[in-house]
Amino acid sequence: MGETDEELWRECTTGNADAFGALFDRHADAVFRYCLSRCGSWHDAEELVSITFLEAWRQRDRLRPERDTVLPWLLGVATNANRNRARGSRRHADFLARLPHSDPRHGGHEADHAEAVASRLDAERAVRELLETTAGLNDGERDVVVLCLMNGIGQDEAARTLGVRTGTVKSRLHRARAKLAAMNRDPEPVEQLDTTTVEARLS
Amino acid sequence: MNLSEVTYPKDTKYRVQNLLVQEARRKPNLFRRPRRTRLWLTTAAAAAVVALVAGDVVGLAGWRGGATAQAAEVLNNAAETAIMTADPVVNPGQYLRVKSTNVWGSASTEADGSTYEWLDTEKLDLYIPADPADEWVWVRSGRVPTTFFDARTKEYVEKNDFNPLPELLRAPNGSFYGSPGGWVHTDMSALPRDPYRLLNSIYKQTLGKGQSVDGEALVFIADLLRTGVVPADLRAALYKAAAMIPGVTITENQANLDGRTGIAIGRTEEGPSKTRQEIIIDAATGLLIGERAILTEPQGSMPAGTAIGWTAIETSVTNTAP
Known part of the structure; x- marks a missing residue:
C-alpha cells in the first residue's frame, strides 16, 4: 500500500475499483469523524460515509488532486452530501439498504458491548454539545469551526474542502472565535495541527 | 471525550x-463523462489532422482488425433487423414500456476476513411517456x-436481513432521484450513425478506462443497449461498430438469459477484473435479448463462468402506466 493518494486516484479514474477500496481504507476514519461532527448521530454518520464515497466514485472524473491527499476533497463531498442528505439517501437507497450498520449488541463479550455503547453515546453527546456551541454562528463560520477546531484539519485543507481561499478560512475562524468568546464558549481545538502534521497523520 | x-x-x-x-466494479462506467482533451494547434496540417480526429474520421477503429467473421455476421444481421424493424410508435397518451430483469453480484466481508458472494435479482419496469417531458x-x-453458491452464504444473507427496498418512482424527463442527466447518460443524438465514425467516437470517450481499450468499447455499447431506449438507426450502428472491435467473438451459441436463448458475443479479457462482457442476440429475429458479464476465473465461492451481472430487456407500447 505504498501508493500515494494521487496514484490511487488516477487508478480510480480508469475504473479500478480496488484502488478505490484502498482509498476508502485510508480515509474512512477521518471522513467518519467529520460526518459524525456534522450530523451528531452515529447511525447517520455511518450512512453519510457511504454516501460520500459513492458520490466520490460518481464524481471521480472531476477531481485532479493538486497535492498528495484527496482528504480535503472527500470532506468537501461529505459537506455537500450532508446538506443533501434526504435526497442523497434516496438516490443511494438500494445501496444503503444493503448497508450493515455496526451494532454493538452483536458479537463479542457483554462487558465490551456496554463499553462500546457507552463510548458511542459519549461521542454523540460530545459532538452535539460542540454543535450547540456553534448555534450563534453562520453556516460559513460553522463550517470552519467543525473542520479546523473539531476535526483538526489545517486551514489550507479546509479552504480546499470548502472551495474558498485560505484567507477566507482565516477570517471566518477569527470571527467565529470572537463570537464564541463573546458567548464564552470557545471550543478547545482537538489538536493544534498545521498542514504538515495533518498530512503526516494521513500517510 | x-x-x-x-x-x-x-x-x-x-x-x-x-x-x-x-x-x-459493478458500474464502473455508469456515469461516464467524455474526457476533455487539450490539443495544441501549431500548423494548418496539424489543424487538418485534428479536424479529422475530431470528426472521428481518423481514430482507433478499422486498422487493428475486427471481430471474428462469425461474430461479425451475427452483429451485421442484427443491424439489418434493427433497420428493417421500425421502432414501435408511441402515440400521445401512450407509454414505451421497458421491462427488464437485472442480476447484480453482491459480496460482503466480515471482520474476521471471511467473505461471502451471492447474486441479487432486481425487476425493473420503466414507462416512458410519448412526450419525454x-x-x-x-x-x-x-x-x-436470489442465487447462492454455498449453504453458509445463504445462511449469512438470511441472518443479516438483506431486504429488498421496492420503489415506485415518478419524474418528468426521467430525472429520477433528482438526477439532472435523465435516463441515458450519453447524448445519443450526438453519436455518429456511421459505424466507423461511431466506433472512433466511442474509443475517444472510453480510452484509458476499463480493463482494455477494446473491452471498454464493447462495455460502452452494451451499457447503451441495455437502457432499452436506443433508436433503431443508432442500434444498427452500434451492432456494426461492435463487429469492428478486435477480439470480439461468439462466446456461446446457446446462451440462456432469463429463459430466452440467443447467441452470446463477447470479448475475452486479460485485465484485472477477470470478467467478459457479452451482448446476447436472438439468432432467429436479430433482436437484442440483453447483456451479461461472465466471470472468467473463480471468485470466492463463485465458479468461473458465473454470470455475475446481467440484464434482459423487453420493450413494448402500453396505454397505461401504474
Whole structure:
C-alpha cells in the first residue's frame, strides 16, 4: 500500500475499483469523524460515509488532486452530501439498504458491548454539545469551526474542502472565535495541527 | 471525550469497503463523462489532422482488425433487423414500456476476513411517456438475494436481513432521484450513425478506462443497449461498430438469459477484473435479448463462468402506466 493518494486516484479514474477500496481504507476514519461532527448521530454518520464515497466514485472524473491527499476533497463531498442528505439517501437507497450498520449488541463479550455503547453515546453527546456551541454562528463560520477546531484539519485543507481561499478560512475562524468568546464558549481545538502534521497523520 | 480518538467501527468499515468496491466494479462506467482533451494547434496540417480526429474520421477503429467473421455476421444481421424493424410508435397518451430483469453480484466481508458472494435479482419496469417531458414511471422491485453458491452464504444473507427496498418512482424527463442527466447518460443524438465514425467516437470517450481499450468499447455499447431506449438507426450502428472491435467473438451459441436463448458475443479479457462482457442476440429475429458479464476465473465461492451481472430487456407500447 505504498501508493500515494494521487496514484490511487488516477487508478480510480480508469475504473479500478480496488484502488478505490484502498482509498476508502485510508480515509474512512477521518471522513467518519467529520460526518459524525456534522450530523451528531452515529447511525447517520455511518450512512453519510457511504454516501460520500459513492458520490466520490460518481464524481471521480472531476477531481485532479493538486497535492498528495484527496482528504480535503472527500470532506468537501461529505459537506455537500450532508446538506443533501434526504435526497442523497434516496438516490443511494438500494445501496444503503444493503448497508450493515455496526451494532454493538452483536458479537463479542457483554462487558465490551456496554463499553462500546457507552463510548458511542459519549461521542454523540460530545459532538452535539460542540454543535450547540456553534448555534450563534453562520453556516460559513460553522463550517470552519467543525473542520479546523473539531476535526483538526489545517486551514489550507479546509479552504480546499470548502472551495474558498485560505484567507477566507482565516477570517471566518477569527470571527467565529470572537463570537464564541463573546458567548464564552470557545471550543478547545482537538489538536493544534498545521498542514504538515495533518498530512503526516494521513500517510 | 476527544473526537480525534473516534474511529469508524472496524466491522462496518470492512463490510462497507467491500460493498463500495463491488458497487464500483459493478458500474464502473455508469456515469461516464467524455474526457476533455487539450490539443495544441501549431500548423494548418496539424489543424487538418485534428479536424479529422475530431470528426472521428481518423481514430482507433478499422486498422487493428475486427471481430471474428462469425461474430461479425451475427452483429451485421442484427443491424439489418434493427433497420428493417421500425421502432414501435408511441402515440400521445401512450407509454414505451421497458421491462427488464437485472442480476447484480453482491459480496460482503466480515471482520474476521471471511467473505461471502451471492447474486441479487432486481425487476425493473420503466414507462416512458410519448412526450419525454411528461412524467415517467419507474417500478423497482429492489434487490432480492436470489442465487447462492454455498449453504453458509445463504445462511449469512438470511441472518443479516438483506431486504429488498421496492420503489415506485415518478419524474418528468426521467430525472429520477433528482438526477439532472435523465435516463441515458450519453447524448445519443450526438453519436455518429456511421459505424466507423461511431466506433472512433466511442474509443475517444472510453480510452484509458476499463480493463482494455477494446473491452471498454464493447462495455460502452452494451451499457447503451441495455437502457432499452436506443433508436433503431443508432442500434444498427452500434451492432456494426461492435463487429469492428478486435477480439470480439461468439462466446456461446446457446446462451440462456432469463429463459430466452440467443447467441452470446463477447470479448475475452486479460485485465484485472477477470470478467467478459457479452451482448446476447436472438439468432432467429436479430433482436437484442440483453447483456451479461461472465466471470472468467473463480471468485470466492463463485465458479468461473458465473454470470455475475446481467440484464434482459423487453420493450413494448402500453396505454397505461401504474
